[in-house]
Amino acid sequence: MIEEKRILYEHLDVPDINTFDVFRQYDGYTRFEKAIAEYQPEDIAKMVMDSGLKGRGGAGFSTGLKWSFVPRDIKPCYLCCNADESEPGTFSNRYVLEKNPHLLIEGILICCYAMGIETTYVYIRGEFTLGKKMLDAAIKEAYEKGYLGKDVRGTGLNIDIYTHPGAGAYICGEETGLIESLEGKRGQPRNKPPFPAVEGVFGKPTVVQNVETLCNLPFIVGNGVEWYTQMGPTYADTRANPPTPDPNTGTKLYCISGDVNEPGVYELELGLTSTELIEVAGGLRGEEVKAVIPGGSSAPILTHYELDTRLDFTSLTLAKSMLGSGGIIVMNETRNIVDCLLNIMKFYAHESCGQCTPCRWGTPWVRDIVQRIADGNGRKSTITRPKFGVAENGRWGDTGETEEIYEDLDLLESVANNIANVDTMTWNTICVFGIAVSWPAVSYMRKFRPEFEAAIREGKLVTLSVAEATVPPEENYAYQQRFVPKEFADL
């Protein structure tokens, strides 16, 4: 039986942990005090780099590396905490904000000290009214106790935190969209470069960090890098010479929902497999696993063939998916993948900010195609074509067989790939929303093609059995010709 490894969530259930006094009893703010007493700001930055902490918001970018891009000579520099947690299937930051807001404040203090930042903006999702209330109260308390404001604890540091509620747009969780919204403009992502580390809030260098990332900082400082790096697997990227370590250290707040018996947030070491995670969450509800979405609704889906894929940043990247925000959605055999895709596409078509052409008009188009298939109006050609696949010689080519042409599936794949090409990982859009749309669209369609074909053929939604619905892994095309993982070896 796999145990939860609670670090961020350790004291989450302590009554009144949201008050300063109780938080203080559980080592609250001692890590910050240790940081300013024992370390120089550069040391903290180095510790974060050495810890291998990866951003927990979605992209999994190394936090230490991100900090190193921030020019140290341009002031003011801002910290922007991204608490706009809006990826469907993700709900971990919310508990931190509602139950243990002082932990976030401590993380912010350490980051501010390390980067010489005086002003922090916490951009909170508008729907988190309770979270904002709790955080505001905690910030007020921290001001009263002298942990925020002018001359923090007599150290000469000036640190202010402002909270800012969002207005309900998914895209404002994208870092530059968030910055635009914070500045009072329409929440539309910016062109990059320049990245926020160079030109962010009000045109100044800005560190944008997720709540969960910041909450990791007190523990890295408090318990040391060595303690932290023991958690989670570290791979070696053998594509570089000599191989570079590719750490997936620490714990992750996995938000497990869908067909499991005990859905919720589970703090676990990185590197567990989907099967293990389902077990932690009280086991599967239903007969068998049909599919698992590993990282929020924008992540490519995993089939039951891929349940042994470890849910960490590197392994999922190699599986052509992503850990994203850690929002894991489990689907059992009763789920219809076409219906699931329609649900997700409705969300994305509604949430496209409409700034750039491919996303503005591509996402509703994709939704409409899926809708048509789900309504039983999908188009199928009366003619056939040569089937391409793994040929007799074991290579990709003409298999000598013929296949039926499902025009709408070809169209769906083509339109989604025109927004952002999932095979080459290139997008024509301004931000990665484009790939967040085409990733699910293309991966669902390729991996569960029989179900889509059945919907078109039968003129209605047909839920096939797991074995029938899933394309086997030998069809490399569906699994996007996965990397051979031997390039990455356990260190």
Added chain:
Amino acid sequence: MAFIKLNDLEVEVEDGTNIVEAARQHGIEVPHYCYHPGLSRPANCRMCLVEPYVFFPPAGAIVPDRQLATGCTTTVRTAPPDRKLDGKYDFIVQTDSPRVKKAREDILEFLLVHHPLDCPVCDQAGECDLQDFSHRHGHDKSRYLEVKNVPPKKDLGPDVLLYSTRCIVCTRCIRFCEEVSGSGELGLIHRGSHDEIDIPRSHDGTPIQVLDNKLAGNVVDICPVGALISKDFLFKSRPWFLEKANSVCTGCSVGCNITVEYKPDGVYRLKPRFHGDINQYWMCDDGRLGYHYVNSEDRLQLPLKRVDDELTPTHWADALTVITEKLSEVAAEDILVIGSAQGTNEDNYVLQQFAHDVLQTTQLGLFGQLPGEEHKFPQFSIEADKNPNTAGARTILGSANGNNVLEGDALWEKVSGAKVVYLVSGAPERPLEDAEKSALESVDFLIVQDILPSEVTELADVVLPGTTFAEKDGTFTNSTGWVQRIRKAIDPPGEARADWEITQQLAKQLGGEMNYHFAGEIALAIAENVPGYGDATHQKIGDAGIKLT
């Protein structure tokens, strides 16, 4: 200068140039919608994608970058010697690789999914970027089967209509209102595929603010599709039937460069023309919509003379005879010649030559439109002087009498003492102030050369039909000393003639020796005789104008 490889060309471009401009300079088209050189660059249309090349260390080779880059935001800079690509290039970019072509096709397909394809009834057809680029870079058929969005048509302001269905949401108009006019009337409402351009409205849809700033007409020009349409030009003509003449706006002393678009039966619209030091890409609505007097039915077409206290049409020979008789009766000091700030330098030069050589008077005045309001915008200004050529007329008339040209009160004082006044006006709808009116009424014999019946012509004894800026060649000097050309677009109505021709004819009848055949010839004389205008020949001025030193 940066040395770049642009497709197969090796070219030099200035540092800071973006790829769209660099390609344009060398005759390569990079299609784009949201990018406009006079505005900021949001790179939201994604049409100008190009393929930059980068050095990829593991392969030790120069390879296409993984992502395509938008040409409008990718600027070229001289690279340090150790960062040169291939040892010599500062930048390598492909604008026509298969990847780029595919991306363009895809973007165009997206742009057209909700487009109504109503080119046959669209005003923009023929000068529409969506039409042109679809034709050159797009698919030939649509794969879109779903229901199209049909947002409503909107009335945005006095001269601007929005056909929302045609809009591609490039936001050029929004950025124009924010950055150039500074008025910010336009914005986006809704989100995603339901994005619409709109003005602020209350809940019941009544406008809170309309698009009525003095530069509003420019949003129609910069709209790359037929979404923003000028009510003034709506359904008047197909753009390909219009001929074009490069000219200068006569609305004020800024001297915005314009294109007069016309058919033989009249002027149809004025469009701004780029001039980096004067008007950039813009012009104001006063100038843009102020051309209607050219096409007016009331235009003076025949000379008029006063018979029994009424102005009666006559023929040129008669009118000129009446004038010459009168002029030869009076002494030189009783004659006052008034040039026009609406007239070209050539008109005024012939006029001063007529006054100086033929009439031998040194009494010269300057007449023009009354001053109006001044407007300042973040990137544009409209001046109070509503004449295009005050500076030029003043200098050129002044060259005859030692720069002692009468203006304002001094002029009207002199008018009331003069026996014969030869007044060239050319200012449309010019009201007369009381002092001016009483001064002109006291003149024995008033010769007025004008384009439209006005309060001035009512007082005249002889009226000679002159021409507007659209009907003659010449040059204007603006308030900052730029000498620029206007060109003849349409023929003058009836028997109206260019002002300098009339003056020359009069001079000939009085025995003067003037024999100019066309305006350029007069400009040569100006260049020879007027200090400071040495370079101001038509050839040297060209389309760009020259600045007086």
